[in-house]
Amino acid sequence: MQCTTTRAAADSRTRLALRSTATATIAALTLSSAGAVFAGAEFKLGDNAGVTAGFGLRTSYTNRENGAPNGTSSSNDFAVESVRLYLGGHYGNVVKGTFNTEKTGGPGSNHDDIRVLDAIAQFEFTPSFNVWLGRFLPPSDRPNLYGPYYALPWSYPGIASNYPAVFAGRDDGVMIWGKPFDGKVSYSIGAFEGHNKNSALLSGASDKPLYAARLHFNILDVEPPPAHYLGGTYFGSKNVLSVGLAGFYQEDGVGTVTAPGKLKIWSADIFFEKKFAFGVPTVELAYYRYNLSAVDCNSGEPGAVACAGGGDNVGGQVDGKAWLAGLGWLIPSVVGWGQFQPFVRWQKFERSLSDTNNEAIDVGVNYIIKGSNAKISAMFTRFKDSRLPSAIRDANQFLVGAQLQY
Numbered sequence: 251m252q253c254t255t256t257r258a259a260a261d262s263r264t265r266l267a268l269r270s271t272a273t274a275t276i277a278a279l280t281l282s283s284a285g286a287v288f289a290g291a292e293f294k295l296g297d298n299a300g301v302t303a304g305f306g307l308r309t310s311y312t313n314r315e316n317g318a319p320n321g322t323s324s325s326n327d328f329a330v331e332s333v334r335l336y337l338g339g340h341y342g343n344v345v346k347g348t349f350n351t352e353k354t355g356g357p358g359s360n361h362d363d364i365r366v367l368d369a370i371a372q373f374e375f376t377p378s379f380n381v382w383l384g385r386f387l388p389p390s391d392r393p394n395l396y397g398p399y400y401a402l403p404w405s406y407p408g409i410a411s412n413y414p415a416v417f418a419g420r421d422d423g424v425m426i427w428g429k430p431f432d433g434k435v436s437y438s439i440g441a442f443e444g445h446n447k448n449s450a451l452l453s454g455a456s457d458k459p460l461y462a463a464r465l466h467f468n469i470l471d472v473e474p475p476p477a478h479y480l481g482g483t484y485f486g487s488k489n490v491l492s493v494g495l496a497g498f499y500q501e502d503g504v505g506t507v508t509a510p511g512k513l514k515i516w517s518a519d520i521f522f523e524k525k526f527a528f529g530v531p532t533v534e535l536a537y538y539r540y541n542l543s544a545v546d547c548n549s550g551e552p553g554a555v556a557c558a559g560g561g562d563n564v565g566g567q568v569d570g571k572a573w574l575a576g577l578g579w580l581i582p583s584v585v586g587w588g589q590f591q592p593f594v595r596w597q598k599f600e601r602s603l604s605d606t607n608n609e610a611i612d613v614g615v616n617y618i619i620k621g622s623n624a625k626i627s628a629m630f631t632r633f634k635d636s637r638l639p640s641a642i643r644d645a646n647q648f649l650v651g652a653q654l655q656y
């Protein structure tokens with residue numbers, strides 16, 4: 251997130267499981283972008299083995315000021331932002347596997363290719379010590395560990411959270427994680443392929459690994475997602491007060507092969523959510539420090555060059571600091587199918603070299619039908635970027651989106 255038998259016996263057992271729908275049970279499927287739990291179908295392959303399956307979908311309409319191809323008109327975009335297939339399996343309680351896919355491209359993208367999101371060999375020995383190998387979310391900040399499907403606002407806070415990734419926050423590597431002290435403490439630490447390794451002309455040509463770690467403390471209830479994953483809201487199911495620290499370090503992680511530099515990122519986050527008679531308030535705060543000892547390619551900062559060769563997890567890192575603050579409130583009364591959850595979020599990034607900044611303020615409301623498995627969102631966003639010409643420095647955006655997971 252080994253069993254030995256004959257080919258004939260395995261095929262027979264598989265056919266029997268798939269033929270008999272009575273053996274399919276609803277189980278916790280921990281295979282999402284952030285690993286939070288939702289209902290999925292489990293097909294039994296034996297007394298203590300099985301395969302789980304599910305899917306997720308996010309679709310939206312967006313109207314953005316100056317967002318049309320001519321640069322002056324408002325855009326009107328209908329988009330399938332995300333389509334995910336969740337697959338997993340297990341032999342007993344120790345040997346497990348996860349395979350998730352994702353549509354490439356984002357809002358407004360015409361790309362319909364499918365690529366690997368997660369591919370994890372999981373060896374989960376005890377609550378306090380487990381080993382993962384493959385592609386997955388490295389130890390990092392809270393937003394990266396809940397992703398767009400489990401954020402409180404509709405969109406991912408990509409202005410403040412800029413940890414490098416091969417795809418959708420993921421990287422290829424190995425990680426040790428655990429939740430000792432009955433889950434009150436959560437740790438994760440690993441080594442990964444890292445940044446700028448896709449071209450011989452970039453700093454990653456020295457093939458140094460990226461090291462990532464996170465330490466997380468649950469002061470009230472233990473947050474329910476498995477492994478090191480987290481949520482952006484639990485809709486009042488848990489009373490949570492937690493604090494987390496995370497960091498990335500990679501020698502020669504930024505710059506070019508002739509002018510490489512260290513990539514150092516650290517962040518701290520606080521999360522609070524508690525159920526009261528008047529509703530469920532949610533508070534999220536985070537601070538980020540991006541420390542680069544060289545100018546990264548494609549960063550747009552003074553002295554930046556184009557990233558020769560292109561590829562995944564290349565360029566775009568910026569020296570600076572960022573903040574994130576979010577507030578939500580789940581209204582207790584049920585209206586129709588569900589509950590309303592208004593929210594507001596602010597994020598800002600200050601660039602060091604160019605002495606510029608960009609920020610966004612989101613104001614919106616979720617209509618929660620079945621937690622993160624079924625919801626409708628409406629959100630207004632005000633963007634500001636001081637690097638842009640004054641005529642288009644500020645931009646407004648309105649979005650309506652629907653999310654389903656099964």
